Amino acid sequence: MSAKSLSKGKGRVKKKLSGSKSYLLNWSKTFRGRLTIICLIGLCLIPLLTQNRYYLGIFITAMIFSIFAASWDFLAGFTGQVSFGQAIFFGISGYITSYFIRYLYLPWWASLLIGSLVGVAFGLLIGIPALRLKGPYLGLATMVLGLIMFYTFLNVKFEPWLGGSEGISKIPQISRNAVETYYIHLIFMITSFLILIWIGKSKMGTVFKSIRDDDIGAEASGINLTKYKLIAFMISAFFAGIAGGLFAMHNRGVNPGVFQPLYSFYAIVMASLGGIATISGSALGSYFFWFAAELFSEWPDVSVFIFAIILILVIRFAEHGILKPVLERLKDIWDLVLGK
Amino acid sequence: MLEIKKVYHYYGKAKSLEEVNLSVEEEALDVVIGPNGAGKSTLLRVISGLEEPDRGKIIFKGVRIDEEKPHIIARMGIAHCPERRRLFYDMTVLENLELGAYSLKDKNFKELLEFVFEIFPRLKERRKQRAGTLSGGEQQMLAIARSLMSNPKLLLMDEPSLGLAPKIKTSIFEAIGKIKKEGTTALLVEQDAVLAMQVGEIIHVLEEGKIEMRGTKEQLEKEPRIKKVYLGI
Numbered sequence: 099m100s101a102k103s104l105s106k107g108k109g110r111v112k113k114k115l116s117g118s119k120s121y122l123l124n125w126s127k128t129f130r131g132r133l134t135i136i137c138l139i140g141l142c143l144i145p146l147l148t149q150n151r152y153y154l155g156i157f158i159t160a161m162i163f164s165i166f167a168a169s170w171d172f173l174a175g176f177t178g179q180v181s182f183g184q185a186i187f188f189g190i191s192g193y194i195t196s197y198f199i200r201y202l203y204l205p206w207w208a209s210l211l212i213g214s215l216v217g218v219a220f221g222l223l224i225g226i227p228a229l230r231l232k233g234p235y236l237g238l239a240t241m242v243l244g245l246i247m248f249y250t251f252l253n254v255k256f257e258p259w260l261g262g263s264e265g266i267s268k269i270p271q272i273s274r275n276a277v278e279t280y281y282i283h284l285i286f287m288i289t290s291f292l293i294l295i296w297i298g299k300s301k302m303g304t305v306f307k308s309i310r311d312d313d314i315g316a317e318a319s320g321i322n323l324t325k326y327k328l329i330a331f332m333i334s335a336f337f338a339g340i341a342g343g344l345f346a347m348h349n350r351g352v353n354p355g356v357f358q359p360l361y362s363f364y365a366i367v368m369a370s371l372g373g374i375a376t377i378s379g380s381a382l383g384s385y386f387f388w389f390a391a392e393l394f395s396e397w398p399d400v401s402v403f404i405f406a407i408i409l410i411l412v413i414r415f416a417e418h419g420i421l422k423p424v425l426e427r428l429k430d431i432w433d434l435v436l437g438k
Numbered sequence: 439m440l441e442i443k444k445v446y447h448y449y450g451k452a453k454s455l456e457e458v459n460l461s462v463e464e465e466a467l468d469v470v471i472g473p474n475g476a477g478k479s480t481l482l483r484v485i486s487g488l489e490e491p492d493r494g495k496i497i498f499k500g501v502r503i504d505e506e507k508p509h510i511i512a513r514m515g516i517a518h519c520p521e522r523r524r525l526f527y528d529m530t531v532l533e534n535l536e537l538g539a540y541s542l543k544d545k546n547f548k549e550l551l552e553f554v555f556e557i558f559p560r561l562k563e564r565r566k567q568r569a570g571t572l573s574g575g576e577q578q579m580l581a582i583a584r585s586l587m588s589n590p591k592l593l594l595m596d597e598p599s600l601g602l603a604p605k606i607k608t609s610i611f612e613a614i615g616k617i618k619k620e621g622t623t624a625l626l627v628e629q630d631a632v633l634a635m636q637v638g639e640i641i642h643v644l645e646e647g648k649i650e651m652r653g654t655k656e657q658l659e660k661e662p663r664i665k666k667v668y669l670g671i
Contacts, residue, residue, distance in 0.1 A: 304537065308529070311529065312524045317488065318512065319541070319584065320513050321541075323509070
């Protein structure tokens with residue numbers, strides 16, 4: 099490459115950087131941007147209020163499930179591939195991460211990376227049926243694959259290799275310091291969200307959305323459906339894997355329960371609560387879900403009942419999730435306070 | 439330019455195309471007419487690779503394409519404007535057009551955009567609007583425009599008049615006439631035989647998966663059966 103073209107390339111990068119800089123600046127001036135920044139600052143300040151491991155744990159769980167729900171939202175909301183088997187990626191990464199930490203003594207971050215990459219490999223595997231199946235059929239197929247994983251890992255015959263119903267336990271946590279653990283999870287959440295939102299806004303994101311809107315139209319426009327569907331599955335599986343690995347470390351172990359369809363439904367419920375195809379709505383949904391779960395933790399039976407009612411109400415009155423209406427109400431109040 | 443040789447296609451056991459022979463010359467505008475379920479859409483889907491023919495050859499510019507994947511065929515220069523428009527309804531008009539230019543390698547995107555806006559000035563006014571909020575006629579315009587954005591050598595159009603008011607139908611067909619004048623080869627499938635025969639140079643009549651007749655407008659107008667069944671005179 100000649101020096102001239104190199105400098106030209108550099109110029110382009112600079113232009114792009116300054117472009118995204120001004121985009122960020124404009125974004126931070128909008129109501130939504132300001133609210134996001136306030137929320138993020140709030141999350142950063144939480145450890146000043148409490149260093150209690152239990153209370154920080156609630157926040158950490160919510161963050162882990164924000165990533166998990168966002169990974170589902172990316173696949174379903176952006177690419178239109180509704181999976182009921184998101185727990186497959188979550189669980190397999192949990193197992194692999196735990197295995198590498200417990201038996202091969204790898205540092206947690208390396209194990210987490212390996213776990214997520216194995217998740218990506220499973221994303222590729224699960225993505226293959228998705229090339230032929232659509233809509234509810236894909237949902238059923240992925241759910242059944244999740245159940246197969248659940249029963250395989252639970253099976254007594256495989257216990258020597260897969261750990262049986264006990265799974266893998268006694269994994270050290272990321273850090274003994276609860277505050278440090280909290281910040282590591284916060285960084286994971288913010289980075290995951292930034293990457294997912296950035297992909298959504300990129301050219302590839304437009305291609306994903308075109309597949310969601312009309313796959314035949316996309317194919318007729320020269321888009322390689324096979325390639326992009328598989329890429330979407332792999333990206334989604336990677337972030338579900340990150341969440342799964344973090345979840346295993348947070349709980350200091352995994353058991354076959356992580357493969358239960360229940361976890362897939364958690365992701366779907368949280369993403370739908372927040373708002374599908376928004377990514378950031380998943381965080382709102384997840385926090386809402388876990389705080390509510392904490393509130394009703396003394397009556398676990400009642401909490402399931404209440405969740406079901408909330409979900410029905412959300413679907414009935416706000417089919418696009420609560421993120422948008424909540425933002426609009428808040429803006430009204432904000433304007434009222436400022437006297438606009 | 440395009441040659442279809444003895445193509446057969448089945449949906450399961452149901453025969454949809456039977457020994458179809460058809461060739462489209464460079465810069466021609468050919469039309470396929472026929473009743474519902476004759477296999478018109480299937481014919482286009484087979485050409486663009488959305489369906490694979492069970493037997494026969496399809497040759498485009500000297501290359502066999504009957505076993506290629508749809509996105510490869512699209513990149514070779516065959517644009518398929520599918521039935522019922524198949525737009526990306528949640529995206530803006532401009533984004534739809536950008537995706538139409540997806541397989542374009544050289545960067546004359548702006549020129550093409552200008553060309554498309556010249557043919558459909560309406561789309562220029564609405565370029566920031568979501569495709570789902572356009573009227574039926576505008577959506578059809580956008581569907582054709584999106585296909586044109588890939589700078590195709592051959593444009594396949596599936597029932598561009600579907601579900602449109604007669605007046606809008608005429609304006610769509612005027613646009614198709616303009617596209618033809620610019621030198622794009624096109625193969626059009628249409629139920630509205632009267633309109634189709636006005637624009638088409640060679641008209642192929644497809645019935646129950648077979649090409650029953652073909653010829654120019656003048657030739658076909660002499661046929662008593664065509665007169666009775668398609669033109670209603």
